[in-house]
Amino acid sequence: MKKRRFGMSNDITDTDETLEISGIKLKRGALHLGIGKIYNHKTTGIQYEMLELLDLNQALFKNLSTLKNELISIHGLENATSADDNEFLNVDAEYISDADWEKAQSKYLAIKPLLSSDSEGSDSKALEARAEECNISSRTLRRWINSYRTTGSIAALLEKKRGWHKDKIRLDHATDTLIKEVINDFFLTQQRPTIEATVRRVHKLCHQKGCAKPSGKAIRYRINQLPESMVMKRRGQRERAKNKFTPKAGRFPEVFNPLDVVQIDHTPADIILVDDKHRKPIGRPWVTVAIDVYSRMITGYYISLDAPSVTSVGMCLSRSILPKDDLLIQNGITDVEWKVYGYPRKIHVDNGSDFRSDDLRKSCALHGINIEFRPLARPEYGGHVERMIGNLMKKVHELPGTTFSNIKEKDDYDAEKNAALTLDEFEKWFLTYITKVYHLSIHSGIERTPTKQWEIGIFGDSFSDGIGIPSLPVDETTLKLDFMPSFERTIQSSGVRIDGLHYYDACLNNYVNTSDDNKVKNKFIFRRDPRDISKIWFFDPELKQYFVVPFANQTLPPMSLWEYQQVRRQVKLQNGTSNEHLIYKAWDEMQTLAENAESTTKTQRRRDQRRKSHEKSQKRYEAIDTQQDDVESTVVAASRTNENKDVESPITPDDDYGIYFFEDIE
Template sequence: MNLPRYGGIMMSNSGFTEKRYHHRLDRGRIILQKGNIYLNREDGEQYELVDYMDEPSQLLVRNLNTRTTKVVSIHQLENFKMNERTDLSVDLTAISNEYWEKAQQKYEAIKPLLGMDQHRPYAVKARAEDVGVNPRTLYRWLQAYNSIGSIAGLVDQKRGWQQGNSRLTPEQDKLIVQVINEFYLHKQRPTTEQTIREIRRRCKIEKVESPSKETIRIRILHISEEERLRKRGQREKARNKFKPKPNSFPDADYPLSVVQIDHTPVDLIIVDSKYRKPIGRPFLTVAIDIYSRMIVGYYLSLDAPSVTSVAMCIARGILPKERLLLDLGLQGSEWNAFGYPVKVHVDNGPDFQALDLSKSCSAHGIHLEFRPMGRPEYGGHIERVIGTFMKEVHSLAGTTFSNIKERDSYDSEKEAIMTLDEFEKWLVHYIVNVYHKRVHSALGISPEQKWKIGIFGDENEVGCGYPQLPVDEQTLLLDFLPSITRTIQHNGVTIDGLRYYDVALNMYISDSDESGKSKEFLFRRDPRNISKIWFYDPKLKRYFPIPFANQAMPEMSIWEYREVRSRIANKGDKYINEQQVLDGLTEMREMVAESAQRTKKARRQAERQKMHKASKPIIETKVETKAVVPVVVTSNLLALDDESLSFGEVD
């Protein structure tokens, strides 16, 4: 039987299936442009994109064989030919900081040209003069960037990458910083070449080996445009370009140009699904497109916000929403906001500043930008939409309202009636059928209409065209999972005291480097279900699922595991083995079941356990007797748990 494909993943009625391992990592994009040739996943034929349709997510295409035209969904098409970089089929952690920094500097050099200016020779020449490189170099960097659609295309093509830092000595680094601050960032505005000569002059005086011209250029390119303008005597220009104005946001000129993300506890007490008794407030992470005010993604959880909830919100925003709506029982509803954001704007919380998150965003062409300190206007859009949502929530039974005065004598827990699943369905229904369709006061039209104008254009505005989609959804999701490095021993790999083993590890057991030091390998873990981890094979450049070595161990979330370890430690046991964890988990679940009717905390714990089990991990191995074991990806692709689970209960 031929199974339909969805986003590069084989799909059956039970979900998504693949081979036992994840295929080659592919961070390419599907760029929908008129005249381009694509492969139709449904019939395997090649089609030319003829025109965009007024109906969202629909395209007019021409069959290259029969020359007949028809209308297809954008999600049926995949790239026919790509300028592939097989050397980039590696995990992000395999690219050293030095190579990554160089790629970022190249990106800063071409960033102003990534719109129409890249097709204007005078603009490329002017930018080349600004950054001190040959125009041909900029053209080469633009071609490399566009071949992948992200900063990953700018990583130098070498035989391989090794972890490491810059080769500059501390003396060289200090001297470069001094000259840039004192000489280059000056209102006289010296050129890059003059700065290079000044650094070499200072090196000669101080008897320090002079760094290469390319190294100095890269360091200068690392300076943000705002800082360059402000410190080189162009403060007014920097202020006009980068300071937000009332009811506006810098550079939010088209759909997905700027997306804002923030968290909030929901002003609603929810109940567990079994006893229908209160278990506290859930947490919501939401992402809004500033240009259109469309909601592009969200993440709802019983656990406090963390870097995982941010990452999953971003990934959900990029992916199409058809299956999400079907899973929630909202057939007939439309949510056509999808695609890669250019910039994601967040506050300065630690969950947003994680290095893994920043690198994951960069690898997929997303610029992660933090709200300037003391500038609350930068967060106004997301805060207003969260406030709008909470006002609607205040009409639901069980609301906590926004303050004690509003609540008055209202008993939120007594009035609570909605489970987490029911609230999620209500929330998405409100987003797609009310908020997106209602006239927005700042826009004068609905977010849905504004999005459509941004995509297709009208008599006053030129549309930007359809957003780009990921070639491979699993690469996107794996890139955003938390990563861990460990050595591989004869009994497998141990993470947080839990042992994992599979034959995929055998060839790396007790592996060491040239100095005899044990090698560490990369693993990624789904916090919601830690019964398996994903091992990145550095030679095959594939991910393999590695289950618990002890097959008697049940599925559990990181939250449950930490709770069990805490209980065991509180009993005075210094050494914790797997049997203790198994016994402790069984005991804890039995206690939760017995006390669920009596205490809110226990019911919340039981509901977490149910939610984690029902949602399942992103990627799950289905055990079969055949040599090749398929992998099942659940329909709720982004239902992950959070990493930071040490927060107290929220009443």
């Protein structure tokens, strides 16, 4: 980890002191496990050769120092070449220009037909044929394939590895519009002109109209971005497109391997929760779920009192990719395993704005994840995750405080009066259900348990070969940072201002009021976790590292984005304006009133519980980031009785979750 030294003047002693600030270097890449490959141990640095894979957590290795065989966890390993900067792209996604993205995308399209081959260099004849087709050398094509396989990410195909500049090069509006018109009126016709003919036509019209002449690559890139099914239909091949892209009625296109397609969706849970202080109703939580279409295994989830957002998707996707051991321990579940992790090749989502953000699109691309949006009016494309959520809600309807799915089912049942579970208890219930019941129950769609189907897909059976151990990210912190919302800001002498809040740290000093050659102030990339806006993450474009920048006003307390927006609105309503002093004062007054009140409203209790859950999740997040080995178990207090109610919480210390909650499992 590199450090930056900042000179600081001392007016009293007139001497120089230096302040060292550690940064977090981004590491993007995947740990590919295979027999005969060499790996480094993260802690000891000892090199090991894999001899035999035993399960999803451990393998037999030869210690290359002692030449003895050892049984060790695969999660403690890293690629033997991980110190090589060429293996990772250590730059924030927002610093990559559109032109560089286009070049990387064109390389990916060239090698895409060859990536299905299991051999390291692909079949020589197929390689030569593809190279000739793309008008490039086979050596270049092989190098691109090897680079992509190193990380499983399009980021590996970017030409520039160091010295990135945020130039955001784009075609001017007139040229861009002309290209779109030519593609629409010339290329997408039943005459089916070639791409080269389309390029020549664009260049001819640019010359006639006096527009800037775009490169052929820029035009080809825009054509290659068009959906193939749409291109075939517009170019008079409607029947061929129908045969190729239309699945059988009511069925999702066939999936052959684990993690080929992961579906993600949100839903409000059909249950009223209570706060963990007064045990009174606070409303319904939101659940985000990711499911592997091949095995029907739940790969990740996120439960929150906040409405769905990019953060919900990012948290769910991060959990989907990472091992689940720490998550189970934190929720007090130690008698079951959840051996699901790895990068999905494609995520299948609906058309909500939370899935269509540029941040999510680029972050997925950097980690080699394709995003596919559900076609309109095609319910079978979201059927797996929706059916799973529907079955989950049926089990939720058995819990106290359920709202059921409709008024007829609810009848005279008073959900708020019978509410008993806190957010933590509901999350533990959810984890227990999916790991001890759902994953171990026969699924009618695959006629075996999801766990068994996953194991067959990974290790194979007498009828088919497995895909092997899924790839893992080499750095968890990089993964989480990539899925945080980003901002562009200039750096002033007072620090950085975001949403009216000032942030400052000495790591910003070198960039205060800097500008480019045209005297335009430079903008820098910052990322922020909406659950805790007391700090932001600054990407240093020279060191290629992230630094934590806290509130400039240290008297401001940690708060989530929704809490800050609420306090800010209240301050503006009362004073006509807002500043940090007024916000802190209002926050302090609100906290005092809430603490002194004998009973609180449902809205206030929900706000308090949101804050607590955000603080709790941040503590877990920081524990993982600092790579603490002794993860403290967070066990939910399971036996409580609702105050002023006759209904007891269904969770007691002696309950067997797999028996009590889930009788008559379908």
